[in-house]
Amino acid sequence: MIRKFLILSPVLLLLGCGASQTIASAEAQPIAVSIDLVDVQDDRVSVTMDPGEFTQNEIYFYIPKIVPGTYSEDNYGKYIDGLTAYDYDGSILPVNKVDDNSWLFTNAQKVDKISYFVNDTFDTETEVEEPVFSPAGTNILKDENFLLNLHGFVGYFKGLKETPYTITIKAPASLEASTSLKQINTGSSNKGENIYVANRYFEVIDNPILYALPNSVTFQIKDISVTLSVYSPDGSLKAKDLQPKIETMMLAQKNFLGDINGTKRYTILLYLSRLSATDATGFGALEHHSSTVVVFPEQIPREILEESMVDVVSHEFFHTVTPLSVHSREIQYFDFNEPKMSMHLWMYEGTTEYFSMLFQIQQGLISEAEFYSRIMDKITNSMGYDDTMSFTAMSKNILEEPYKSNYANVYEKGTLINMCLDILLRELSGGEKSVPWLMKELSAKYDVDTPFNDPDLIDEIISMTYPEVSDFFAQHVIGNEPIPYDQYLKKVGLEVTFVEQPGTYFFVGQEPYIDANPANLDAIFIRKGMDLNSFFKDLGAKGGDIIKNINGTDITLESMRGIVGQSFGWDALKDISMRVERNGVLLELKGKAGTPTYKERSLDVEETPSAAVLALREAWLKQ
Template sequence: MIVKDYIPYFLTLLVIVTAGTARAQSESYHYHINLNEVVDDQLRVDLETPEIEEQSIKFYMPNIIPGTYRESNYGMFVSRLKAYNEAGGELPVNRLGKNEWEIQQAREMQRLSYWVEDTYDTEKEHKVYGMSGTNIRAGENYVIYSSGFFGYLEGLKEESFEINFTKPEGFYGSTGLIPVHTTATGETYRTRDYDMLIDSPFMFNRPDTTIIDVANAEVLVSVYSPTGKVTSKFLAEQYRPLLQAHKEYLGGKLPVDKYAFIMYFEEPSKIQSVTGAHEHSYSSFYYVHEMPQEQIAPLLTDIASHEFYHIVTPLNIHSGEIAYFDYNEADLSRHLWLYEGVTEYASHHIQVVNGLISNEEFVKRLEDKINRSKQRYDDELPFTELSEFAAGKYNEQYTNVYQKGALIGAMLDLKIIESTGGVMNLQDVIDKLSQRYGKDQPFEDADLFDEITSMTSPEVGRFFEKYVAGPYPLPLEGLLGKAGIAMVHVRGEMAPSFEVEALGYDASENRMKVVSTDKLNAFGRALGLRENDLLIKMQGVDVDPMKGKALMDSLSTTIAEGDTVSWTVERLQEDGTTRQQMLLRAPMTMVKQKDRYELSLMDNVTREQSVLREQWLNPNAPTADPVDVGSINGIIRAMYDVISGPAGERDWERFRSLFKPGASMGALHSDKKGTLQYTAMTPEEYQERNHPFFMENGFWEEELARDVFRFGEIATVQTAYEFRIADDGETNETASQRGVNSIQLVYDQGRWWITSITWNTERDDNPIPEDLLSQKIPEGGTQ
C-alpha cells in the first residue's frame, strides 16, 4: 500500500430468501447486495449462511486487513444486524463489540441481514484509509470494499463465498475477479475463501475502462472521475510502458492472468481521509484527489509501479502471518522490509533498468528517501521490530517502510551483487523464493533470513543480522561508494530560507496552504501567516504547488539576512466563504537547516565501481568494450564497424552495448509514392528489422567526414557516410548511397553512450554540405 479457480454458477439475482422460503443449506456463504436499494445512504447486506453445527456462534467484521497495518474497525459501520431461522423468525443476537456479534440458536440460522454505512461521507470519527474505504453514492458510484461489507462466521473463514450484486442497468463492476455470471442488471462472483474475498475490492459505476495486454495478462484500468478530468484511456497510455518494463523485469511473464487498477478520483472538497493506494493480489485501489490528469500522471505512475509489483510480494512470497491473517488481532510479520520496502525499491529500480528514468533521477530518488528517513524517523529502531509492531506502538514509524525499507532493498541488492560477483541480484533471489513458495505456501517468519543467506553468501546474512534485525544505520556511504555514487553529509547551518515548516496542499484550490500556525518558524510568524492562507506568490513569482519547494530553494539563494521579502496569500474572510488577496512582508530571518545528504554519480570511477554500477543499474545491457566507449572517436568507429561486413550474423551484443537504455533511432526515407517520411525505432527494433537483410547481404558503411560539437558531458556528432551492398559478400557493388548520421552522445558512468541517431540520405535536392565533407576524421585519440 502507499499512504496504498472459478466454476460457473446459475443464479436468479433478484431472489432474496424471505420468511417461509425453504433452502437447503450448503457449506458456502451466499451474499446478496442490491445497489438499487439505498436507504439513508446505506445498503442492506443479506447473507444465506452455511450450515452451522454450534448452538452459539460469533459473526465478525474485520478490525484490520493486510496492507493497511492499522486498526480500522469496519464493524462500526454495521447496524441492525439480525439473524433468521428457516421460518423467518428472529434469533437472539448480542453485539459484543465494534466488530463482533454473538448469535444464539445458531443451528437454526438460515440468514443474516444487516445495514452498512459508507466511510467516505460518514460523520463518525474513524481510522479507515480512503484507499480501503467504502462509498455509497446512489445511482452514481459504489465502492464495495469487501472488508467494509462482508463478514465471516467463527471457524468458517475457509468456506467458499458467493457474492451476488444487483446493479443499475448500464453499470459495470471493476474488480480483479472474473465474474461467473453477468447480466445487464447483475453480477456474480465466487472466491475460494474469506481471504480471497477480502483481497478483492469492487467498484460499480458507468464504465470508463481501458484494457492493456501485457505478456500473458490482461490489465484493466477503470476510472471514476466525477467531473471527467481523468480518463482511463489517458492513464492506460501512461501505464503501458511501465507495465512493459515490469514484464521485462520479471522475466517476460507475469504471475497473474488478470489485474485491475481501480481508480476513484474524489472531488477535492469532499476528501475525508488520507489519499493513496492499497494493494491486492490481482488489483489495486486508488483514492486520490481529482485534478488535471497531466498534472497527476507522474505521481500515479510511480504509485502504480509500487502497487503492481505486489503481484510478486506478498502474493507469491509471504509468511504464515500473511497467509493465515488474523482480521481481529494485529499479528504482523517481521518482514515489512520485503512486502513494502523491496516493493517500493523495485518500483523505482524497474524504471531505471528499463530506461524510463535516468541514473541521475534514480539516485536523486534514493537521496530523497535517505533524507526523509533520517530526518523523520528513528534510524536505530530494528526494522524487524518496527514491522512486527507497526499496528501498535510503532504505528508512527510505519511509513518509514517506504523510505528506509526501500533503502534496505537497494543496499541488499548491492550487497548480493557484490558478494556473489555479479552472479545474482535481489530480483534473482525474489524469483527463487517465488518458485520455492508461491501464493499457496507461506514461509516461516523466523527462517527467511537464513533462506536468503543460503542462496547468496554469508555476507548477506551478516547484513540482515546487523542492519535489518539489528539497531545499526544502513552502511549507505560504503555500499553506494562501491557503485561509484558519492554521498556527502551536509551539516545544517543557519541560512536564509523561505521554508516556514507549516505548508501543505489544498487540492480544491490547487494551492499550497498553511495547515497549522503551531508549526510556523520565526520567519513564518514574522510574515503573519494564518491557518488556511493560500500561497499565491513569493517575491512576485507565481507559485506552482507542484514546484513550490524548488522555487523556495531557488529564491533562497537570491536573498540575504535582513532583506525584505514578500508573500502574496489569499486569506479566508470572517464570513468563512470569501477570500481576499493580501501582501505580507517581513525581513528574512536566518533559519536552522536540517542535516541532509547529497548523492551524485562519480565522474571518475574505477573499473570495479563501473562494473558494479552497471550490474546494478543496467543489468540487461551487454558489457561494452572500453575501447569502443572510452572516447567519442571510439564509439563512432564502433558504430560503423559493428554493422559492416559480409552476409551473415552481426555482433548484436556489441551493437546494443553502445546505446544508453531508452535510446532512440530514426530514419528519413521516401515511401513508394516518393513522399518523404520519418520512421522511429529502438535499437532492438533496428536489430529485428535489419537482421534478415544482413543475413543475406553484404553491407559496408564507411565514414566520410565528421563534425563534433562537445559541451562537457554531451556531444552532437554530424557524420557523413557512404554505404554499399553486395549480394554475395564480395566487393562488387550492386547499390550505394551517401547520407548523414546525426548522433547525440552523453558521457555517463565513466563511458560514452549513444542516446539517439537520426539519419537522412543524400538526394539531388539534398546534397551533403561541402563544409561537412571537408571535415577530417580523427585517426585516434580520446576526444
C-alpha cells in the same frame, strides 16, 4: 506510504486461515450474500447473508477489525447498523453484539439468514482522528458510484473462512462493474444484476469492485489481461487517456520480472475524489493479488496524475511478488480480528518499493539523475524516523507504539535496505546475484499456497548467499545500527555531498523538525534522526528534546502552531529562549534566531571511478 502529497499504502493483502469442517451441515454449499445497490436508504446499503444450516448452538459472526496492508485497526464493524438474525419462519432471533466487529448468535441452529445495513467510510474521513485509508475504504453514492472494498460489506462466521461464497449484487443498470472477482452470469439478460463466486472468504476481500458509469479499457501485457477502470466525477478523465502510460509501465515491469509470474489478470480501479467533506481524502493505493484500488484528487493535473499512477501502480503490481506470493505463515493464516504480524516488512514493502524504482531506471523510463534524486529523497525522508529502531522488531510490533508511528519508514529506509543489499550481493557475486535474483529464487520455493516460517527467512537468505550478508542483517535489519549509505554508494561510484542551503526555522522543505506525541498531542518534541538546521544546532537542541516553553510561552499543540507561524517573520537578531526536557532533565537553551540554514544532501558521480566500480554500477543500473 507518504510520498510528497501521497499517502500510499503501501500495501499487503493477506490470506485466510484454515477452517473447521464441523460447523455447518453442508460445507460445500456456498454462503449466499445479496447486496442491494439500488434501494439505497439513508446513504446505506442493505446486505443479506444466508450461511446455510448450523449444527451447533453458538456461532460468532465477524466484520474485519483490520485490513491487511494498512497496518491500522480500522474496525469496519463500526459502519454496520441494525444487524438482525431471522429463523426459518421469518421471526427475529436474539443477537449479542460482543464488540465493534463481532456478534454472537446463541440460537445458531435456528438461524436462516442475517441482514444489516452498511454505511460508507468516505463520509467520515474528515470527522475522525484516524480515518480509514481511502483505498481501503468504501463509498456509497446512489445511482452514481459505489466503491466496494468487500471487507466493509461482507463478514465471515467463525470457522467458516474456507467456505465458498456466492455474492449477488443488484445495481443500477446504468453503472458498469469492474473487478477481478469471478463472475458467473456474464452475458445474462438480467441487466443490473451481477453474480460473483469466491472459493473462500479471502477471495471475497481480495477482489474490490467499482461501480461507475462506463469508463474502462482492457489491454494485453504479454500473458496478462489488464483492465483500467476510472471513476471521474466530472467525466473529464477517460481510461483510454491513461492507457498508454500504464501499458508502457506494465510492459517494462514484465520485462524486469522475467519469468516471475504472479497473475494472468489485473484490474486497476482509479477513484478520483471531489475533495468534499464526504469524499475521500487519503491518496494512494491498496494492493490485491490481481487488482489495486487507487485514489487521487480530481483536481490533480494530468501530467502529475500520469507520473503518480506510474509510481503508485508499479509499486502495487510488484506486490504480486511479495507478499502476495512470497510470504510467511503470519500472512498465509492471517486473523482479520486478532492479527499476528510478520517481521519482514523490509521485504514486503521495502523490496516492492525498491523494485518500483529500480525497474524504471533499468527499463529506461527515468534517467540516472532522476534515479539518484529518488535515492537521496529516500535517505533524507528516512532521517525523519528513528534510525536506530530494529526493522524486524518494528515490523513484528507495527500495530503498537512507538513502532506504529515509524510505519512509513518501510517505504523509505525499507527501500534503502534493499538497495544496499542489492549492491552488496552484486559486488560479492561479481554481478551474478542481486535482490531481483533473490526474489526469483524465493518465488520458486514459496508461492500463494506455500508460506515460509517467519523466524527462518533471514537465515535461509544467508545460506543462499554470503557471510557478509549475515553481518548486514545482524547490524542493520535485526540490529539497531544506522546504515552507512555513503559506504555502499561508494561501491558504485557515487558520493554523498552536502551543500549549505537557506531554510526556515521549523521545517526542511515540507518536512518538520518537530512532531507531537500521538498519546499526548500537546507534548511537542524535536524529531530524532534528522540532521538539524543551524537554528536548533546553535541553540544546543537535540533530537528527542521535549519543548516545554519558547520565549515565555508554554508549549501545547495550539501554541506551537502559533509560534511556527510567527517564526516566518522573525529577525535574525531576535533573542530566543527555549526550555526543553532531555532525559528527564529540564534545560534552558538560549541564543539568537539567526538565519536558518540546513545541509542538503546530493548524490554525485565520482569523476574517475575504477573499472570494477564502473562494472558494478553498470550491472546495478542495466540488469
